[in-house]
Amino acid sequence: MLRGVIKVMVVMAVVSLTAGSAMAQTKYVIGVDGLSCPFCAYGLEKKLKKVKDVESVTIDLNEGEVVVIAKAGATIKEESLRRAVKEAGFSVSSLEKVESEAKGQKSALSPAGNRT
Numbered sequence: 440m441l442r443g444v445i446k447v448m449v450v451m452a453v454v455s456l457t458a459g460s461a462m463a464q465t466k467y468v469i470g471v472d473g474l475s476c477p478f479c480a481y482g483l484e485k486k487l488k489k490v491k492d493v494e495s496v497t498i499d500l501n502e503g504e505v506v507v508i509a510k511a512g513a514t515i516k517e518e519s520l521r522r523a524v525k526e527a528g529f530s531v532s533s534l535e536k537v538e539s540e541a542k543g544q545k546s547a548l549s550p551a552g553n554r555t
C-alpha cells in the first residue's frame with residue numbers, strides 16, 4: 440500500500456520536471472531596417488507569424504527591433520526568419536538567438552551561471 444503511494448509521488452515528481460523543461464523558449468531578436476510606421480510593422484508581423492514554429496511576434500518601432508518567440512521546445516530556422524523579413528520588404532541588420540527559461544512572465548536574461 441505504502442509502496443503504491445511512493446510510486447505515485449515519484450511519477451508526479453518526474454512529470455513536474457518534464458513540464459518545467461518544456462517551458463524553455465527560444466527567442467530571436469531581429470534588427471530590421473526600414474521599419475518606420477505601424478503599417479510596415481503590421482505587414483512584417485503577419486509575414487513572421489506564418490513562419491513555422493513562431494509563437495509570437497513583438498515589434499518595437501522605435502528600436503527597429505523585432506522579437507520572435509518560438510513555440511515551447513521548438514526552434515525556428517534563422518533562414519526562414521530572414522526570408523520572411525525580406526519578403527515583407529525589409530532587410531535584416533542583425534539576428535540574435537536567445538535561449539530563455541520562461542519562468543513567470545519576466546524575460547529572464549540569465550546572467551551568471553550560463554557558461555559557454
Ligand SMILES: [Cu+2]
Pocket residue numbers: 475476477478479480
Ligand atoms: Cu509604413
